[in-house]
Amino acid sequence: MKTIRIINGPNLNLLGRREPTVYGNASFGEYLDTLRTRYPQCLIHYSQSNIEGELINMIHEAGFGNTYAGIILNAGAYTHTSIALYDAINAVETPVVEVHISNVHSREPFRHTSMISAACTGVILGFGTDSYRLAVEAILHADATETDI
Ligand code: DQA
Numbered sequence: 001m002k003t004i005r006i007i008n009g010p011n012l013n014l015l016g017r018r019e020p021t022v023y024g025n026a027s028f029g030e031y032l033d034t035l036r037t038r039y040p041q042c043l044i045h046y047s048q049s050n051i052e053g054e055l056i057n058m059i060h061e062a063g064f065g066n067t068y069a070g071i072i073l074n075a076g077a078y079t080h081t082s083i084a085l086y087d088a089i090n091a092v093e094t095p096v097v098e099v100h101i102s103n104v105h106s107r108e109p110f111r112h113t114s115m116i117s118a119a120c121t122g123v124i125l126g127f128g129t130d131s132y133r134l135a136v137e138a139i140l141h142a143d144a145t146e147t148d149i
Contacts, residue, residue, distance in 0.1 A: 003069060007092075044135035062092075063094045063096075073098055098116055
């Protein structure tokens with residue numbers, strides 16, 4: 001059974017209450033329940049922090065060894081600023097998929113740049129919270145051959 005780690009960054013603890021027209025009405029806890037129900041074949045561990053250094057510690061902790069098949073990271077606004085997160089993602093062995101709920105490219109110009117994308121295996125954005133599910137699919141199928149797909 002594959003285990004996947006979701007790490008959410010700043011302000012994502014407010015999902016459901018924060019700018020619902022951009023981020024939706026469901027809390028992340030509610031969304032996580034539906035995601036876990038949909039993927040009984042994998043374990044999904046979740047953590048969130050508003051603090052940059054704690055996110056780095058989480059990436060270090062999840063990023064070595066065979067515990068996790070992949071990390072799904074929504075770094076929130078640190079996406080656009082954090083060289084330290086870029087370094088952390090580069091430092092670890094576990095593949096990291098960058099995720100965003102909103103289409104950052106259709107928003108303010110300061111959201112158009114990601115400091116972390118180049119260190120990530122891939123990027124999924126703009127599909128609402130379904131971006132996380134698509135990232136789960138990407139990790140689950142990462143070792144599939146073309147004939148499996
Ligand atoms: C976000 C996009 C970021 O620009 C923003 O700062 C967030 C959420 C998203 O999921 O769409 O906090 O990462």
